[in-house]
Amino acid sequence: MIPVVGYEGRKVAVLGLGRSGISAARSLVAGGAEALCWDDSVEARDRAAAEGFTIHDLTRAGAFDSVACLVVSPGIPHLYPEPNRVIAAAWEAGVPVDNDIGLFFRSLGQGDWMDHDTPPRVIAVTGSNGKSTTAALIHHIFSEVGVPSQLAGNIGRGVLDIEPPHDGEVIVLELSSYQTDLARSLTPDVAVFTNLSPDHLDRHGGMGGYFAAKRRLFAEGGPDRCVIGVDEPEGRYLANQLVEGLEDSRLIRISAGQKLVHGWSVFARKGFLSEWRKGRQSVSIDLRAMDGLPGAHNHQNACAAYSAARALNLGPRQIETALASFKGLPHRSQLVGEKDGVRFVNDSKATNVDAAAKALQAFPRIRWIAGGLGKDGGISDLAPHLGAVAKAYLIGFSARDFALQLGDTPYEICETMEVAVAKAAAEAEAGDTVLLAPAAASFDQYPNFEKRGEDFTAQVEALL
Incomplete structure (x- = not known):
């Protein structure tokens, strides 16, 4: 742990009690500060209280009296699309706003x-x-x-x-x-x-x-x-x-x-x-x-x-x-396995069009598993990069929207990862790569891209 310096004997408010927020609170206390913690989630507040932190409602009037700094978790917007109300209150009170990176x-x-x-x-x-x-x-x-x-x-x-x-x-x-x-x-x-x-x-x-x-x-x-x-x-x-x-x-x-x-x-x-x-x-x-x-x-x-x-x-x-000797990271062009000359690659982290485009340029002949919660603009910008795609297998909320943007590329609406992997594997030939590169967020079917990649990996391992 890196103890936070500069706030010895002072009160520092912490907004957001996920990984970075709790970590910041611990480091503040280790450096001699008093951490005043708040999260909109009752469960998060209860976990912090069980660890011994002071729960301090940052939404009430006067919440920033005698507070030296507000430390904000990265997922909380401070300017766009609009400032979080607690951050706006800190500005109004003249309290500096920082995050764990600044403290580090x-x-x-x-x-x-x-x-x-x-x-x-x-x-x-x-x-x-x-x-x-x-x-x-x-x-x-x-x-x-x-x-x-x-x-x-x-x-x-x-x-x-x-x-x-x-x-x-x-x-x-x-x-x-x-x-x-x-x-x-x-x-x-x-x-x-x-x-x-x-x-x-x-x-x-x-x-x-x-x-x-x-x-x-x-x-x-x-x-x-x-x-x-x-x-x-x-x-x-x-x-x-x-x-x-x-x-x-x-x-x-x-x-x-x-x-x-x-x-x-x-x-x-x-x-x-x-x-x-x-x-x-x-x-x-x-x-x-x-x-x-x-x-x-x-x-x-x-x-x-x-x-x-x-x-x-x-x-x-x-x-x-x-x-x-580098083996790569999970969910980022990760080779999951190979069978009968067919490679299975997990690039679940390709959550936007640019990342998916790079993945589609990495292999000569692709069985492409794509879809999820599409972002603004869909996948129309991927048109120049579809030449290596033998067929697309579309899943998730945006599957049908993606299908309309594929031009002449063959596709099949599969809905789920299980169906997509099974179809792609059954139709793949030696030299093909079955590639998960969704070009979309995961939140329609999975809590995060890691869980989506783990599902792909599990389906592939079951086939292999």
């Missing part, structure tokens, strides 16, 4: 931090797609080469739940736009921006607000070194703002398709990762046989992770060996 960066460098011979360093990863795999891959690389590492944030443990870092340790954080948008302190040593595509637009008031939330990690965090994906205009804009010129070594540009030969750059083309510095190629790594990193989107993740490791002075061949 505020507290991490205190205490015995400077007593380390090699101070621990923080790598923070954000972006629309690939940030979980990139963060996990960075953690894997450092662990494989013998450098102590912890993984936290939007993946793994809450940031305040990690152990106080050891000498020379690397802390890898995956940070969502919900987390970067509100944190009052953002000071990573290395910051990574993977890419940007439309997502969470209602929460951020549109694409500009969504990008602005990501940008805060770089513009306000002041990292020593930045790794920026430049395949979208926003990435190129961000890269341009952060440095004085092409040769500024504080920036590593990455791409999943462009050849980048200026400054310090890392890109992947035709399955090979290349590193260029000062106009010359210095490294080439063959990614094609790495089963844990299939497809161009995972090659971009490899470029981002490779660059972050290089930013902290790991050697190219050390990184290459670690990349080859």
Whole structure:
């Protein structure tokens, strides 16, 4: 646990008592603060009370009297589509609003931090797609080469739940736009921006607000070194703002398709990762046989992770060996099994069109399981990426809407995962990939994308 500093003997309100909220309350108490906890859910309040926390109704008048700060869980909107009433009341009372990420960066460098011979360093990863795999891959690389590492944030443990870092340790954080948008302190040593595509637009008031939330990690965090994906205009804009010129070594540009030969750059083309510095190629790594990193989107993740490791002075061949041993993450291009030349791949995390497009480009012939709770615009933007789809098997609430947007691609309305997997497996031929890449949220049939992926995995394992 990381004790929160700066609030000793003071009252700090905590709104939202899920994983991050309870973690923040524990760390506040460990740092000498009094945590005043509130959640709209009676069950959540009861769990907090059973743990000994003070339950304090933040919706009543005068609730913020003598309160030094309000700590908000990431799922609670603070601006769009409209501010939560408790957050609005905190603003009115002049109480600063923060989240667990802000508390983490505020507290991490205190205490015995400077007593380390090699101070621990923080790598923070954000972006629309690939940030979980990139963060996990960075953690894997450092662990494989013998450098102590912890993984936290939007993946793994809450940031305040990690152990106080050891000498020379690397802390890898995956940070969502919900987390970067509100944190009052953002000071990573290395910051990574993977890419940007439309997502969470209602929460951020549109694409500009969504990008602005990501940008805060770089513009306000002041990292020593930045790794920026430049395949979208926003990435190129961000890269341009952060440095004085092409040769500024504080920036590593990455791409999943462009050849980048200026400054310090890392890109992947035709399955090979290349590193260029000062106009010359210095490294080439063959990614094609790495089963844990299939497809161009995972090659971009490899470029981002490779660059972050290089930013902290790991050697190219050390990184290459670690990349080859990475097995991938559950629900993200996860190879579940293979039978009679047919591969079964679980990419349940492909909850939006951009992520699904990347999955559809990763395999030569696909039996595509898609559907769920569709997002604005449906899947019409996937039309250019359906060439490898032999047939679509549609499930969930948006199955019929998706069917209307498939053009000439064969499809079948299956409704449930069980039916879709059985149909796809029965019709698949050697060389096919049965791919779950829903292009939709899971909440019509499952509590989250993990449960959806677990159902797919269970159905496949039963067949195998």
